[in-house]
Amino acid sequence: MLYVVIEFSCHLQGFLDGVEMYAFYSLLVYIFYTVFKKEEEEEEALEGAYGASSDERGAVSMETGSRRRNGHTPKMGKKASVRHGESSSSSDSDEMSLSDEDGEDGPDIPACTPLAAFLSFKQESERRRASQVQLETTGKLSESPLVAVMSHLLSFLEQYSHFQQLQQQVDQYRVQLKRHRVQHRRQMKALRASYRQRLMDKNSIISSLEEAINQQQTPSPLSEGESSSHGGVHRLVESLYGLQGERSKLRGELHLLHSQLEQQDKDRHSRIQAFQQQIDELKTCIEEREEELTRLRTATGATDSEKRVMCLTAENDSLKQSLGVTQGLLQQLSTIPSQSSSMLIKENENLRCRVQQLEMSLQQRAEQLSQLERQSEQSEWRRGEELRKREDRVRELQLELDRERGKEPVVKYVTKTVEVESPATLKHLTKAKQRNEMLSEKLSNQNERCKQLEEHIRKSDEYSCNLQHKIAAYEREISKLREELLKEIGHLEEKKEEAVKAAANCSAEHFQDLQEQFFSLQKRLTSLPPTLRSMKTDYTSLRSQIRNFSDFYGSAINDAKKQISAVISEMSEANKDLLEKYRKEVALRRKYHEQLVELKGNIRVLCRVKPVLKEDQHEEGQSVVVTTDSNNESSLNVLNKGKGRIFELDKVFHPQATQEEVFQEIEPLVTSCIDGYQVCIFAYGQTGSGKTYTMEGSVENPGINQRALKQLFNVIEERKDMWSYNITVSSVEIYNEVLRDLLSKDGEKLDIKINPDGTGQLHVPGLRVIEVKSFQHIKKILAQARRNRITFGTQMNQHSSRSHALLCITVQGTDLASGSKTTGKLNLVDLAGSERVWKSGAEGERLKEAQNINRSLLALGDVIQALRARQTHIPFRNSRLTYLLQDSLGKGSKTVMVVQVSALESNVGETLCSLKFAQRVCKVELGPAARKIESGGGQCD
Numbered sequence: 039m040l041y042v043v044i045e046f047s048c049h050l051q052g053f054l055d056g057v058e059m060y061a062f063y064s065l066l067v068y069i070f071y072t073v074f075k076k077e078e079e080e081e082e083a084l085e086g087a088y089g090a091s092s093d094e095r096g097a098v099s100m101e102t103g104s105r106r107r108n109g110h111t112p113k114m115g116k117k118a119s120v121r122h123g124e125s126s127s128s129s130d131s132d133e134m135s136l137s138d139e140d141g142e143d144g145p146d147i148p149a150c151t152p153l154a155a156f157l158s159f160k161q162e163s164e165r166r167r168a169s170q171v172q173l174e175t176t177g178k179l180s181e182s183p184l185v186a187v188m189s190h191l192l193s194f195l196e197q198y199s200h201f202q203q204l205q206q207q208v209d210q211y212r213v214q215l216k217r218h219r220v221q222h223r224r225q226m227k228a229l230r231a232s233y234r235q236r237l238m239d240k241n242s243i244i245s246s247l248e249e250a251i252n253q254q255q256t257p258s259p260l261s262e263g264e265s266s267s268h269g270g271v272h273r274l275v276e277s278l279y280g281l282q283g284e285r286s287k288l289r290g291e292l293h294l295l296h297s298q299l300e301q302q303d304k305d306r307h308s309r310i311q312a313f314q315q316q317i318d319e320l321k322t323c324i325e326e327r328e329e330e331l332t333r334l335r336t337a338t339g340a341t342d343s344e345k346r347v348m349c350l351t352a353e354n355d356s357l358k359q360s361l362g363v364t365q366g367l368l369q370q371l372s373t374i375p376s377q378s379s380s381m382l383i384k385e386n387e388n389l390r391c392r393v394q395q396l397e398m399s400l401q402q403r404a405e406q407l408s409q410l411e412r413q414s415e416q417s418e419w420r421r422g423e424e425l426r427k428r429e430d431r432v433r434e435l436q437l438e439l440d441r442e443r444g445k446e447p448v449v450k451y452v453t454k455t456v457e458v459e460s461p462a463t464l465k466h467l468t469k470a471k472q473r474n475e476m477l478s479e480k481l482s483n484q485n486e487r488c489k490q491l492e493e494h495i496r497k498s499d500e501y502s503c504n505l506q507h508k509i510a511a512y513e514r515e516i517s518k519l520r521e522e523l524l525k526e527i528g529h530l531e532e533k534k535e536e537a538v539k540a541a542a543n544c545s546a547e548h549f550q551d552l553q554e555q556f557f558s559l560q561k562r563l564t565s566l567p568p569t570l571r572s573m574k575t576d577y578t579s580l581r582s583q584i585r586n587f588s589d590f591y592g593s594a595i596n597d598a599k600k601q602i603s604a605v606i607s608e609m610s611e612a613n614k615d616l617l618e619k620y621r622k623e624v625a626l627r628r629k630y631h632e633q634l635v636e637l638k639g640n641i642r643v644l645c646r647v648k649p650v651l652k653e654d655q656h657e658e659g660q661s662v663v664v665t666t667d668s669n670n671e672s673s674l675n676v677l678n679k680g681k682g683r684i685f686e687l688d689k690v691f692h693p694q695a696t697q698e699e700v701f702q703e704i705e706p707l708v709t710s711c712i713d714g715y716q717v718c719i720f721a722y723g724q725t726g727s728g729k730t731y732t733m734e735g736s737v738e739n740p741g742i743n744q745r746a747l748k749q750l751f752n753v754i755e756e757r758k759d760m761w762s763y764n765i766t767v768s769s770v771e772i773y774n775e776v777l778r779d780l781l782s783k784d785g786e787k788l789d790i791k792i793n794p795d796g797t798g799q800l801h802v803p804g805l806r807v808i809e810v811k812s813f814q815h816i817k818k819i820l821a822q823a824r825r826n827r828i829t830f831g832t833q834m835n836q837h838s839s840r841s842h843a844l845l846c847i848t849v850q851g852t853d854l855a856s857g858s859k860t861t862g863k864l865n866l867v868d869l870a871g872s873e874r875v876w877k878s879g880a881e882g883e884r885l886k887e888a889q890n891i892n893r894s895l896l897a898l899g900d901v902i903q904a905l906r907a908r909q910t911h912i913p914f915r916n917s918r919l920t921y922l923l924q925d926s927l928g929k930g931s932k933t934v935m936v937v938q939v940s941a942l943e944s945n946v947g948e949t950l951c952s953l954k955f956a957q958r959v960c961k962v963e964l965g966p967a968a969r970k971i972e973s974g975g976g977q978c979d
């Protein structure tokens with residue numbers, strides 16, 4: 039505005055003389071001085087006011103800063119523009135400084151009476167104008183716009199001073215607001231301090247209660263050691279546990295209260311923040327109003343502007359009141375810790391929304407109002423301008439008319455002129471009147487419009503009143519809610535105090551009970567020490583007794599152990615004796631049995647269990663099902679399908695039995711051959727069960743054959759002084775029912791025939807019989823026979839004997855003294871093994887061999903069966919084997935069968951068959967053995 043004025047003044051320079059310009063500029067300087075001086079004073083006053091509360095300095099300075107930035111930026115702009123104007127129009131400023139320096143004639147501009155100077159100058163100019171009215175030309179008409187402008191400026195100054203007053207009021211309100219805020223904060227601090235104090239009091243009460251409980255919990259040193267022996271202590275402990283439970287409950291309640299208080303604090307803070315936001319919004323609203331006010335103030339129009347300023351001030355006041363009310367409400371609410379926070383928050387939010395809506399609508403209304411006002415102001419201003427122009431024109435014309443009338447001599451002439459010119463003037467006048475009328479109409483219209491606007495403003499005021507009423511209603515609701523809230527808080531506080539009191543009473547009662555119990559226990563404890571002492575003495579005596587008892591017990595145990603060990607040793611000695619006796623008994627029994635067997639002429643059956651070899655383990659994890667009894671040499675146990683079966687035979691050799699042991703068993707039979715007995719030893723069993731091993735053996739570990747011959751030669755050697763012996767050996771095999779000589783090179787087939795000597799004995803014509811003189815010789819013969827024997831590899835045995843082999847040793851002895859002669863025969867038979875064809879995998883020639891072998895063994899079984907049953911007909915001739923063994927299985931022979939069995943589970947079927955056959959053979963009685971001896975004169979048995 040001032041900038042516009044300066045521009046306008048610059049524009050006017052062309053029309054004004056120096057004095058008038060001086061007056062004008064002095065007025066301008068006065069205005070600037072007044073405005074800026076007042077602004078500075080105002081700021082100083084504000085700063086002074088804010089400085090009063092050192093706490094608020096930061097906030098206030100911030101606020102003033104923001105106000106300078108936001109609200110007062112136009113002012114700064116004005117200042118800057120004025121300064122700019124000063125600097126830009128340096129000539130003007132120079133002029134001013136010059137006039138300042140001159141200061142002689144002109145008024146003292148920086149002095150405090152430039153307005154008076156200006157007014158005096160105005161009067162002076164008017165006076166001069168009146169006196170020199172005749173001398174002035176038409177150019178003097180330019181004085182009147184300056185005066186108008188100056189009058190406008192004066193009115194502006196008045197308005198500005200009014201605005202300053204309003205501004206001061208606003209500042210005062212602001213200061214009051216700040217004071218209120220400070221007070222509110224102090225109150226808040228005090229409330230917080232009191233709240234903390236209350237909390238501390240509660241905590242101290244609780245801690246004192248806890249201490250009391252702890253004191254109750256800590257037992258006395260007397261009762262500590264002996265508490266276990268008294269029921270009262272247990273009760274004490276139980277009551278202490280009860281108190282601990284109550285204490286934990288109280289702690290829980292305390293925690294709950296703490297959490298509630300914290301929640302209330304949070305709610306309060308959030309509400310304060312919300313109200314602070316509202317305050318800020320209201321502040322911004324006030325600032326906006328202030329801005330609007332300044333805009334209105336800067337606009338022209340004295341009375342209307344004043345009215346609007348008044349209205350806005352009133353509005354401002356109402357807003358401040360509402361702000362104050364809100365702050366009061368905030369203050370009150372901040373003191374109250376709310377419990378129904380959620381409801382209040384919701385209501386607050388609703389109210390806030392409502393207030394915001396109202397503010398929005400108010401703002402819109404204010405904007406509309408300001409627009410309308412601006413329009414009306416503009417139209418008013420234009421109307422006023424036009425009116426002023428017309429009035430000026432009328433005044434000028436009136437003056438001119440007056441001047442013309444004042445000039446008498448010229449009147450006629452002028453009158454004429456006037457008469458000549460009067461119609462035109464009249465026309466002008468009529469036109470001017472018409473225009474005046476039009477303008478007055480316009481004015482009336484504008485007035486009507488103004489009235490309408492006033493009506494509108496009134497309505498908006500009513501609306502704002504309604505809104506204020508609503509706000510008041512809301513505030514009333516808030517106050518009601520606050521009261522309810524306070525009541526509820528009070529109620530809760532009462533409850534809490536009651537609970538604390540009840541807990542304290544309860545703990546006191548418990549404490550009293552516990553004290554009583556404690557005293558009674560103390561009394562009882564005082565009476566306890568003597569009994570305790572006696573118990574202690576008893577205990578020590580018992581301990582010593584126990585110690586003695588343990589020593590006694592240890593020595594007794596040692597004695598008992600010694601006795602037991604002595605008894606055990608005695609028992610073991612007795613057992614040894616018993617075992618020895620038992621063995622002797624068994625040996626005796628065997629001897630008697632053998633004698634009986636010999637008497638009866640039974641076939642003796644020996645059983646040899648083959649050890650489990652690696653090559654026999656066709657299937658992994660095979661178990662051993664054949665077991666021997668170390669205490670009973672004639673018993674054998676076979677486990678088949680979970681069932682054990684015991685076989686009783688004449689002798690059972692365990693798997694680890696050596697060739698020597700086996701031979702020892704049959705040695706007497708062998709030697710009996712020297713004495714002229716018919717002896718037959720044959721090995722029977724399934725294929726691969728160790729028949730050949732038992733009979734022939736290996737080079738390093740020879741079998742029965744070799745050992746028997748060696749024994750024969752040993753005996754012969756022993757008897758050489760009394761007896762001379764002649765030993766002949768022959769060896770045959772029966773292969774596929776064909777008899778072959780194993781000692782013959784060509785291996786021709788032989789036949790069995792009855793000896794033509796009339797003895798009825800069998801003989802094999804063409805059989806090579808070799809007389810042996812030494813054991814080395816017999817070894818060679820045996821090796822030859824072994825080489826000639828037919829063997830093939832089968833699945834059951836890599837060197838399976840496919841034939842029955844028979845080594846026939848004939849021992850003819852001559853008693854050197856008497857000349858009597860003995861003829862003994864030793865038949866050593868290695869039978870071919872029985873085999874299950876599906877198991878041995880025999881095919882073709884092997885199958886035929888197996889069939890022949892099995893057939894001959896079956897015939898042997900038949901013969902055994904017939905012998906056992908004492909049948910009259912014995913089917914010896916059913917096979918070559920039985921036919922050839924007829925002499926050995928006949929009457930008077932000493933026959934031994936060595937049954938070979940496998941111990942493996944896979945062969946259990948064959949093992950059982952062999953053992954069953956052996957048991958049948960056991961029962962065969964051949965009759966007492968008969969010795970074949972020829973005396974020097976003839977034969978005798």
Ligand SMILES: Nc1ncnc2c1ncn2[C@@H]1O[C@H](COP(=O)(O)OP(=O)(O)OP(=O)(O)O)[C@@H](O)[C@H]1O
Nearest residue numbers: 648649725726727728729730731835838839870871
């Ligand atoms: N007591 C044992 N100790 C060590 N090895 C043995 C024993 N008995 C048998 N054997 C071995 O078992 C294998 C088969 O034995 P052997 O040939 O004597 O059986 P076999 O009954 O004669 O069979 P086949 O009827 O098929 O001729 C041989 O290698 C033999 O050395």
